[in-house]
Amino acid sequence: xxxxxxxxxxxxxxxxxSANSTALLATNGDIIGYSDNGFxxxxxxxxxxxxxxxxxxxxxxxxxxxxxxxxxxxxMIPWFENIKTIDISNLDFLYFDxxxxxxxxxxxxSLSKTKPYIGMGYNGALRDMTxxxxxxxxxxxxxxxxxxxxxxxxxGLSTLGFLSTCLTDSVYTIPLPAMPDLKQLILTDVKEDxxxxxxxxxxxxxxxxxxxxxxxxLNLSLIKPLANLKELIIxxxxxxxxxxxxxxxxxxxxxxxxxxxSDNFKSLKELTHLRWMTFYNEATQDGFNSFIExxxxxxxxxxxxxxxxxDLKPLLNLRNLYGLTLTDTVAELDAIKSLKSxxxxxxxxxxxxxxLLKADLQEKLPGTVIVPNQGVCxxxxxxxxxxPLIFIFAIFTRHRSSTVKVIP
Numbered sequence: 313x314x315x316x317x318x319x320x321x322x323x324x325x326x327x328x329x330s331a332n333s334t335a336l337l338a339t340n341g342d343i344i345g346y347s348d349n350g351f352x353x354x355x356x357x358x359x360x361x362x363x364x365x366x367x368x369x370x371x372x373x374x375x376x377x378x379x380x381x382x383x384x385x386x387x388m389i390p391w392f393e394n395i396k397t398i399d400i401s402n403l404d405f406l407y408f409d410x411x412x413x414x415x416x417x418x419x420x421x422s423l424s425k426t427k428p429y430i431g432m433g434y435n436g437a438l439r440d441m442t443x444x445x446x447x448x449x450x451x452x453x454x455x456x457x458x459x460x461x462x463x464x465x466x467x468g469l470s471t472l473g474f475l476s477t478c479l480t481d482s483v484y485t486i487p488l489p490a491m492p493d494l495k496q497l498i499l500t501d502v503k504e505d506x507x508x509x510x511x512x513x514x515x516x517x518x519x520x521x522x523x524x525x526x527x528x529x530l531n532l533s534l535i536k537p538l539a540n541l542k543e544l545i546i547x548x549x550x551x552x553x554x555x556x557x558x559x560x561x562x563x564x565x566x567x568x569x570x571x572x573x574s575d576n577f578k579s580l581k582e583l584t585h586l587r588w589m590t591f592y593n594e595a596t597q598d599g600f601n602s603f604i605e606x607x608x609x610x611x612x613x614x615x616x617x618x619x620x621x622x623d624l625k626p627l628l629n630l631r632n633l634y635g636l637t638l639t640d641t642v643a644e645l646d647a648i649k650s651l652k653s654x655x656x657x658x659x660x661x662x663x664x665x666x667x668l669l670k671a672d673l674q675e676k677l678p679g680t681v682i683v684p685n686q687g688v689c690x691x692x693x694x695x696x697x698x699x700p701l702i703f704i705f706a707i708f709t710r711h712r713s714s715t716v717k718v719i720p
Contacts, residue, residue: 314364317351317454317476318342318496318521319545319566335683337612337635337656341495343431343452343474347371349407350379351431351454353474376402384410392419405431407455411440417447424448429471438462438477445469453477463489474498479506487511496521496543504528513537521566523547530571532557543588546570559583568614570594581606588612588635591621601626611635627651639685645669649676658685 316336338344340356346364350371365372369388371379377400382388391398400423412420423430429451434441438456442465452474458466459480467489469475475491476498485508494516502524510533513519521543524530531553535541543566546552552571556579558564564583568590580586586607591600595618604610604626612635615621619640624647627633633651637658642648648657654677661684664670673682 314344314346316342317345317498318474318523319568335656335658335681343454343476343496345454349381349433351405351407351433351452352378353404353431353452373402378402379405379407381407381409382412382416384413386413386415389415389419392416392423395419395423400427403427403430405433408432408434408441408444410436412443417443420444420447431474437480438465460484460486466491476500479503482506483508484512485509487514488516490515492518494519496523498523498525500525502526502530504530507531507534510534510536529553535561542566544569545590583607586610588614590614590616591618593617593620595621597621597623604629613637615639624648637685645673649673651677652679654680656680657682660684661686 314334314336316338319337319342338354340354342354343351344354345351347366350364350366352373363374365375369381369383370377370391377398380388380391380403424447428449430448431452431454432441432444432448432450433453433455435455436457438453438458439462441453441456444450445465445468449471450469451471453469453472454474454476456477457480458477463486469491471493472491473493474496475494478501479499480501482503483506487509495518497513497516497519503526505528506526510531512534513522514537517537517539519538520540522535522538522541523545525547527548527550529551530546530549532546533554535544535557538561540563541561542563544558544561544564545566546569549571552569555569558567558569559579559582562583563585565585566588567580567583567586568588570590570592571594580603584607587610589603589607589610589612591614593616595615597620600621601623608629609632610630611632613627613630613633614637616637616639622643624644627636628647628650631653633653635656636648636651636654639660642659642663649672657673657677657680659682664682664684670682674680
């Protein structure tokens, strides 16, 4: 499986095999994950076609090394001993199976001279990576656990632009320390009432992209200080408290919030900059209709885990709609076949198993990449499969241009 880690598509299973490619949506700066220890940053202007291969702890993108996994033994020492004969110009990510073994420290110190800002991942405590932070100045970190006692470490990560971390304590009573370059933050396993202060993000007002995954109730008062918030993704919660806080962030471009909310889709018409919208199971047909009517410039629509929205004809009014994903029963295909602006379409796997139907869709939408999905798969973020081929489309940039990069 391949996923757009930045877009919370850990929930959307996309698979391929040696004979069939897959595709996903991405924008500039997104973190793309593949296998269980490979990540890279997608940049507009990069190749749109990626061939992925993983062997012996080394991951290749377009036949160039992108990621390596450091085990808890010395199996990768020979690789480091021969590093001068290896092209590491595209090396972007280091994943650690355990606390870094002392035997690797000299090699990592040498690597840091050419790759000081490399991305890093470890499925353990942030504090266990302290030795590495004395060697590297990572640009992005994924997969670590964060406790209150780790806050002093965060304050020293001055070059960090992306952080994905699991909150391991039951309560956090003080704000996150300032990380001046941090633009995107993903908080996972955030339990009900774990963030007990509305000022949790006050030291990081510059955040542009925020994702929170958890359970129970979530109080959205914590987004109040975020003056530059452009993307908000909330998943897993039963109830969103103070959801009207979203309306104070008129510049939001991406909105994906699941859970019972006090607001409704009609109130969201105030958010005129929205370009990417996700509808979950609580969305009604009327709510969908009113939202689409008030946002004619939408570029991406996702309808996930929803069997209520059956009439898709309102989408025909979206002149800039380039991406559409549906994970449940599709009652109306005629409207989809008429969406001539589409460049990306993801439909349920069971539906696209009908080769005649898929061929008909492709005939009606010749400029669209059509890929199957296997629906919402909660909690599968680290249970990934190796994928041999992926296409990535830049649907919109931070300046909301509508340039679409397509592989011929």
